[in-house]
Amino acid sequence: MDACAHCPRWIFALLLALFSTAAAAHASISPQQWRADVAAIRSGIAQTHPDVGFSVDPQQLDRKLDELATSVRSPIDRDQAWRRLATLNPLLADAHFCVCFDDWRAEAAALASRGGGLFPFEVQVDDSGQIVVRATVAGRATPLAGARIVAIDGRPARRIAADLLARMHGDTPAFRAALLSRRFGFYFWKMYGQRAQFDVDIDIERAGRQRLRVAAARPASAPRxxxxxxxxxxxxxxxxxxxxxxxxxxxxxxxxxxxxxxxxxxxxxxxxxxxxxxxxxxxxxxxxxxxxxxxxxxxxxRFASGYRKKIIEKYRDAGETPGAVVDGPIDRWIAxxxxxxxxxxxxxxxxxxxxxxxxxxxxxxxxxxxxxxxxxxxxxxxxxQQSGGVQNLALAHTGLVLAVPRFILRRPSGALAPAxxxxxxxxxxxxxxxxxxxxxxxxxxxxxx
Missing domain, CATH: 3.90.226.10 (2-enoyl-CoA Hydratase; Chain A, domain 1)
Incomplete structure (x- = not known):
């Protein structure tokens, strides 16, 4: 089949996606719409997750949602909505369970299509808040590898790390730091806004502290x-x-x-x-x-020994009741x-x-x-023990997504430790x-x- 025959359709779809992404980012979200999306998060979790207590104290989650529901009193845009809603993520403590952007790579591609760029270095962030240069944003070696970032645009690096780690999803603080390391440029943009250039204070071993002015870089292309x-x-x-x-x-x-x-x-x-x-x-x-x-x-x-699942309409088998939570063994053995x-x-x-x-x-x-x-x-x-069967539930007004798992698997041995x-x-x-x-x-x- 001639792939070029489909080029116009793909180009139109890509342009439409990029335009939609850009438009959604600047849409105004009223306090009433905000409350509706917070309510949708609450109901989406209740209807989908088989056991919220697997990763989060349900009472803490309820209190956090109550707090968020009353936190917006004037219109905001989508990135501002993410900055608020993403503070749920460390509490949820499961990388399959978060409020996030539907496709962060598409977001970055839309930025590039408008001539924008991201922070030009790949970094390593640890859960104490230290940020170290690892490579260029394209993964190429740099003589700055290993240099500690002290500040970006006058903002202390540890403050930046704290702001972003407070919005990362994942099972543990160390996991969230590793995730932030892989997507630092994207989340810096979403937290602090677009930049054409950055003033970066770095501490280089044997050379001391220096300030560099560096241009924003195009996001890395999709891996081959x-x-x-x-x-x-x-x-x-x-x-x-x-x-x-x-x-x-x-x-x-x-x-x-x-x-x-x-x-x-x-x-x-x-x-x-x-x-x-x-x-x-x-x-x-x-x-x-x-x-x-x-x-x-x-x-x-076998790939697991047992499961706990929430019955949802999309995956309901005959005789199953939507909303029910079912525990069972996994008896399928693979030869x-x-x-x-x-x-x-x-x-x-x-x-x-x-x-x-x-x-x-x-x-x-x-x-x-x-x-x-x-x-x-x-x-x-x-x-x-991993959750899975992730459902991406669109939040109608903020344009964000609630990712929530519908089952939890127990490892093949059945052991609960080590966790x-x-x-x-x-x-x-x-x-x-x-x-x-x-x-x-x-x-x-x-x-x-």
Whole structure:
């Protein structure tokens, strides 16, 4: 099929989306409309979430919603609405449960289409509020890497971090800091407004404090397949398989890649495999169930042991009552495919980190609970028991979205502890030196008898 035949339709759709995004950002929201959206948040949670107490004290949530409902007395725009509503997010303490923008990448693209830009550096924020330069906004190396940001446009960096962390979603303070690190430029814009340039005070080791005036930069473009997936063969019959997402839009492309990768592992006689999912925020379970497990599982397994779900009309089975909360076991066991000629029979390690979440945690749980692999890296940021089935409920007046899960899964072993994703082999992961943890893992493997 000739893809160009669809170009006019796609161009029109893109322009419409960009125009709609820009228009919505400046729409005026009255106090009455604001209260209606706060009420919609309350009802959306009640109608969808199976157990709010999984991540938040229900009474604290009610008090916060009451406070928000009366907090607007004059018209505001959408970004101002986000600044208020997003203060719910740390309280909700679940990255699947938040008030957010429908598509932050589309928001950034709309800004770029108007000639705007974002803060020009990728940064690392820790939960104490320190902000350090990591790379340029396009991910390129910079001599400023490692420099501590002291202030931006005269605003102290720790104040900026506190303002933004108070609006981030995620399971733990450390997770929220990691999320902010990945989207700093976007959230800085939404918090403080658009800038053409920035005055940045930085503290450089051995050079002291300096002030730089830097222009805003175009947002990074959408990642390509090779940015998200890769196989590296290393000396000593070792390999690293990088899988940064389970949400790639073309599943068959993922399946073709993993099949080709495991074929190469066999051809190269690899006996130690490291699967790097440190940057994998999840996606669709079938991408790892069909793309990785056939080559790793040597006995029957299940992806979880039980569930709690809220029955909603969209997913109601025969005999189920909308609004009911149902608990049940997961009895579907998946047979291994160890007879596959591409099946990997060596040692497998899975490297987890700050960006590992959602379906990637389910994948890690399966490999850990059934001893298909050793989990290595840094943990303690996200829950091992994951919520899911996220419903994005549009808030009619603010133009924002309430994301709320409709089920909670218990890990395959049924264990409730440890509560957070915990590696079998803990290893420190320096965000400024991403290769270092791989080198440390390789050294640990080599030192084993």
């Amino acid at each position: 397949f090779d940015d998200e997936f890769g196989l590296t063969l290393l000396p000593g019959n070792t390999a690293v398989l990088r899988v940064n997402t389970f949400a790639w839009p073309e599943k068959q492309q993922v399946l073709d890649f993993t099949a080709a990768s495991f074929r190469r592992l066999g051809q190269a006689a690899v006996h130690t495999l490291i699967i790097d999912i440190r940057a994998n925020g999840g996606g669709n379970d079938d991408q790892w169930l069909d793309g990785l497990m056939p080559y790793l599982a040597d006995k029957p397994f 291994p495919q160890s007879g596959d000629p591409l099946f990997f029979r060596g040692q497998t390690y899975v490297l987890v980190g700050r960006g590992t979440y959602s379906s990637a945690i389910l994948f890690s749980n399966v490999l850990q609970d059934f001893a298909f692999a050793t989990i290595a890296g840094s943990g303690g940021l996200a829950r091992a 957070l994703l915990t590696p079998d082999l803990p290893l420190a992961d320096d965000p400024l030196r991403p290769q270092a943890v791989i080198d440390a893992l390789l050294q640990t493997i080599e030192a084993q008898p």
